[in-house]
Amino acid sequence: MFELFTYSLTYQQLSLLIVVAFFIGMAKAGVHGISMFAVPILALIFGGKASAGLMLPMLIMADLFAVKYYHRHANWGFLIKLFPSAALGVLIATFIGNTIDDEIFKQVMAWIIILSLGIMLWMETANKDKIPDYLWFAILMGMLGGITTMIGNLAGSVMALYLLSMRLPKNEYIGTSAWFFLVINVFKVPFHVWSWDTITVNSFSLSLLGLPFIALGIVAGIYIVKRVPDKQYRWLIIAVTALAACFMLV
Template identity: 45%
Template sequence: MIGSKGIIFLYILLLNFIYTHYMLSLLSLELTSMQWFLALLSAFIIGVSKSGIKGIAILIVTLMALAFGAKESTGLIVPLLIVGDIFAVIYYNRHTQWKYIVRFLPWMMLGVLIGVFIGKDLDELTFKNSMAVVILGSVIMMYWWDRKKSKNVPTHWAFAGSMGIMAGITTMIGNLAGAFSNIFFLAMRLPKNEFIGTAAWLFFIINIFKLPFHIFVWKTITLDSFILNLKLIPGILLGLFVGIFLVTKIKEGFYRKMILFLTALGSLLILLR
């Protein structure tokens, strides 16, 4: 039999479901067909990327910025990333190496705070141009790293600090910390699963850390944006299932070059938008 506490819990869940359904029916989001398409595609790509396929998350930022504008899109993306992060930390938790998170996270948090300060009072045009520069810079850095013959990377604390601060700034302004954090983790010579598991927890923590700044400082997360996030969750779930299948099938070299090209093109479109 279900005890009284269990009944209360089920009752609260039922009320929460009814309330959420009611709010979803009341709040109609006036989006164009193209905005819906780009948003759902971005949610799908988030799911795919969180399943373990790296290098494609950079495309999400470009698509969402094209659909909703540079600054507004940053707040739309963060809750979606957290949904994907939850799956990633559950799936890859056993591979997490906490000593590297402890080493990198404080620097990254400092970078986030710097990013909050930099981006707070930027107008949309300046923010858009800054985001495009960050995206292009990330593409160039990733391309340079792929072409680099020697993968020897410094392991001094200053290296971790500089990579962490840059990762924090870019994740706040453009949700684009991957180019810098990946180099740090590669320098630590983590095996594939440990790389994914450690990165999953790092980004889950940092995305939670970013939430209050998006809500209370930048005001890029609102009730309307949250409702949109709820409607996009099925896209993330579909991406997760597809990503798990693709992770062993896709040829990394081809898709990575394709993503870099499409992202660079998208950043130019953001500048011209």
Template identity: 60%
Template sequence: MITLFSYELTYLAFVSFLIVGVLVGMSKTGVHGMGMIAVPLLAATFGGKASSGLMLPLLIMADVFGVAYYHRHAEWKHLIRLFPWAILGVLLGTWTGNYIDDQLFRTIMGVIIFLSLGIMVWLERVNKNKIPDYWWFAMILGIAAGFTTMVGNLAGSTMALYLLSMRMPKNEFIGTAAWFFMAVNWFKVPFHIWSWETINLNSVLLDLVALPMIAIGAYLGIFVIKKISDQGFRWFVMTMTAVAAVFMMF
């Protein structure tokens, strides 16, 4: 056993925690799906709701790497459309999170990921050249992204659906997502501290232990994404979403 900042961890749990750091770092520099694998991996050790509080500072630290590298590629018109609705989604997720247990949480997240994946594949095959540039499309997916990121730090598939629908090249996709999650993740912090009480000094100190692993993951992500074409990136995103969905459900 290892004792770190009031946490009693087995060696396997500690290694899993460090692996989560690598996966989160990779996810924030474009390797989509790594974050959705990291969420249930962390939940298996700490429980669903408690792990969401541990995950948030990890994500915020990783956001810094993503924004630092891809900040100039962000499409701000899409961010301006999404932010107000995402804030509403976070508020709904904060309220809902007080009334659902871990099993229901996993079921809801799995269903959301599968539905998102189905829509992404449909858009790719049936509606390939049309961009759904409507206010209501941004509203629905903005609320869904805010809700899923608050309840389980799992908005990656929802944002992927929106950004892929806008036909963004990979760098614009990653840069826009990086800014979106940095802003929304910071907005979530007060709710985790004072409403859910899932973030405290000990949890933040434990998260800092994983910072070197996040940095390694971030640089691995940059290396991997450079090797993938724009079209290959689209299918990579959809494939990794499928893998993450199966991981979450089973």
């Protein structure tokens, strides 16, 4: 048994927490989608809402790594379009989280994952040139991104869909995404602390435990992106994440 402040974890649960931190690092290094697999793992251990608060500091740590390497490539014109509606989405999701119990919260997370997987599957086969790039689409994607990032830290696919529609070069895509998630994740912190009470000194200490493994995940992610065919690992992530989401619904 591993104990840290008010947490008593089995070594199996501690191992899964380390895996989650490792996956978060990999995701920020470019292995997109794998963080969706980390979400249900954490939710099964700690519950839906508590897991969202526990994961958020780990995401911010990883965001700082990503911004450090890609900050020069961000396109702030697109980010300015996203931030206002994303902030509104966070407020809507905060209200929703205060009105439902944890079991329903976890089921909402599972359905968001399944919807995100649907987006990922569609993006594998869609005609990218037909994705709209109008202002209303940016506002809609920003709001959906804000809602899904607050409920379960699950905005990756929504933001990928929007940034894909902007037809950004690879580094600009990564840099813009990195800045979006750093800013919006920091914006979410007060709502987790004072409204949901899901980030405390104890939970932050447990999140901080994942920092070395986030760094290792980033190193592994850079290696994988360079050497493993993109299509193979995307399909593996889709399959495994779908299985994990189904477990959350049972």
